[in-house]
Amino acid sequence: MxxxxxxxxxxxxxxxxxxxxxxxxxxxxxxxxxxxxxxxxxxxxxxxxxxxxxxxxxxxxxxxxxxxxxxxxxxxxxxxxxxxxxxxxxxxxxxxxxxxxxxxxxxxxxxxxxxxxxxxxxxxxxxxxxxxxxxxxxxxxxxxxxxxxxxxxxxxxxxxxxxxxxxxxxxxxxxxxxxxxxxxxxxxxxxxxxxxxxxxxxxxxxxxxxxxxxxxxxxxxxxxxxxxxxxxxxxxxxxxxxxxxxxxxxxxxxxxxxxxxxxxxxxxxAQQLFGKGAQVGVAEVQGGAERSVQLVAPRQLTVTAPAGRKVSYTLAVRYKGPLKAPITKGETVASLLVRVPGEPVHVLPLVAGAAVPKGGALARLRNGALSTVGL
Structure with a gap:
């Protein structure tokens, strides 16, 4: 948060x-x-x-x-x-x-x-x-x-x-x-x-x-x-x-x-950006059984404006990547940056959509090989 x-x-x-x-x-x-x-x-x-x-x-x-x-x-x-x-x-x-x-x-x-x-x-x-x-x-x-x-x-x-x-x-x-x-x-x-x-x-x-x-x-x-x-x-x-x-x-x-x-x-x-549980992005994971994890909204995420007015905004996802396993489902791992003209940047939490345990030797070998070829 x-x-x-x-x-x-x-x-x-x-x-x-x-x-x-x-x-x-x-x-x-x-x-x-x-x-x-x-x-x-x-x-x-x-x-x-x-x-x-x-x-x-x-x-x-x-x-x-x-x-x-x-x-x-x-x-x-x-x-x-x-x-x-x-x-x-x-x-x-x-x-x-x-x-x-x-x-x-x-x-x-x-x-x-x-x-x-x-x-x-x-x-x-x-x-x-x-x-x-x-x-x-x-x-x-x-x-x-x-x-x-x-x-x-x-x-x-x-x-x-x-x-x-x-x-x-x-x-x-x-x-x-x-x-x-x-x-x-x-x-x-x-x-x-x-x-x-x-x-x-x-x-x-x-x-x-x-x-x-x-x-x-x-x-x-x-x-x-x-x-x-x-x-x-x-x-x-x-x-x-x-x-x-x-x-x-x-x-x-x-x-x-x-x-x-x-x-x-x-x-x-409030104008809805993402509903609770909606996927907002994907983050790379290092050392895990999976190479990535979905980033989801832990609650309804919105942009707020005076009643009757529409708001223009831009969105960006920020995280310190790659994320390191293990990751717990629901853990806050990233942020959604909402930029509205004339306002401070609003920083909203994004959480892991699934658990990512540490990978074993085979998972690490596979992930390393895929990274080598740019996949």
Whole structure:
């Protein structure tokens, strides 16, 4: 997933409908399919995320699950010291001292009711300690190109500013969460409430029940951070992600976030370039059982323009070639460069359409012979 380009705010684009009032000091609206920034205000300014941190917590958990290092049905007992430290601290699942919740239950608590206790229990159960887990969080941030973010805690609890993010980095993270782990994202995100151990709690996402297609992502609040929100909605294959940070009042966050994302869908249109799974190109492979691999779109890829306007563009595929085996199916191995006159180049991910294992001696001999004759 390429990092979000540093683009200007969208209202300068000719022909765009006036946007609603957004009083948050930090604001960003991104069309994920095209990578186009529809609006930005201080998108690269560092701020304290509070519970928005839990997006990265779920990302790391999903990654461990996808690699077989963590199981959804795995039970994790709560340590006595963890129970004492996090009992009824902020938002919780109200985990009892003898609890042994499953990984799936902990993730549901983290994502749906912002459970601080569940974050620490999951971190300790998955990696042995909170520092080990936050190490994975920071490694993931580096891998995603989140250059202005750092995580010191899995739940975003106040830590004198040691945990910080930017709106641009959060948009990158959210897009990667949805693209790389679509099944897990659909399973755990988008729930309006959660019942566990006889206790029902609501999700405070202001889009749920009001915005068509809303399915994420995470609210956050502490006295240190104010009221923040990363929100997402998908309509007809088109996904928008917004980041709002630093509100003083929750009602402003609620009303303005709903208006903001509706403006994104209404004032802008998306022209499809490639549907999800479509072949975009072919890349050469070195040292593999096959000499090439198809490059496919991991999601719908689009170009975005003000409503009612067609866009001219050029496309190019870029990768560091030849690719080296082994290659995993679905692995991001190339980029689609979309050039629209007057805009920064939009860089969209392309993934391997099939796995390419390392080739044996015969495969290497065959490939070498074919290369010698120019085939």
């Amino acid at each position: 390429a990092a979000m380009p540093a683009a200007a705010a969208a209202p300068e684009a000719v022909g765009v409908a006036p946007m609603p009032e957004i009083s948050a000091p930090i604001a960003l609206l991104l069309d994920v399919g095209s990578g186009r920034v529809l609006y930005a205000r201080d998108a690269h300014r560092r701020f304290v995320p509070a519970s928005i941190t839990k997006i990265m917590t779920s990302y790391v958990a999903f990654d461990l699950i996808s690699k077989g290092k963590l199981r959804l049905d795995q039970r994790i007992p709560i340590r006595p010291e963890t129970y004492r430290a996090w009992r009824r601290v902020g938002s919780t699942m109200f985990l009892p001292s003898d609890a042994q919740p499953t990984v799936a239950e902990l993730i549901e608590g983290i994502v749906t009711v912002s459970a601080n206790d569940a974050c620490v229990v999951l971190a300790e159960g998955a990696t042995g300690s909170v520092p080990a887990f936050t190490g994975l969080m920071n490694a993931a941030a580096a891998d995603l190109g989140m250059r202005d973010s750092h995580f010191n805690t899995p739940n975003g609890w106040m830590d004198q500013g040691q945990t910080y993010v930017t709106a641009a980095d959060l948009a990158t993270l959210s897009g990667a969460l949805m693209t790389r782990f679509p099944d897990l994202y659909r399973r755990f995100y988008g729930h309006s409430q959660m019942t566990w151990n006889g206790i029902t709690q609501p999700n405070h996402n202001p889009l749920y029940g009001f915005t068509q297609g809303a399915d994420g992502v995470k609210t956050g609040f502490t006295n240190e951070a104010g009221y923040g929100f990363v929100g997402s909605a998908e309509r007809n294959g088109r996904r928008l992600v917004m980041v709002l940070g630093g509100y003083d009042r929750p009602k402003d966050r609620t009303g303005q976030s709903r208006d903001f994302i509706e403006w994104g869908f209404g004032a802008w249109n």
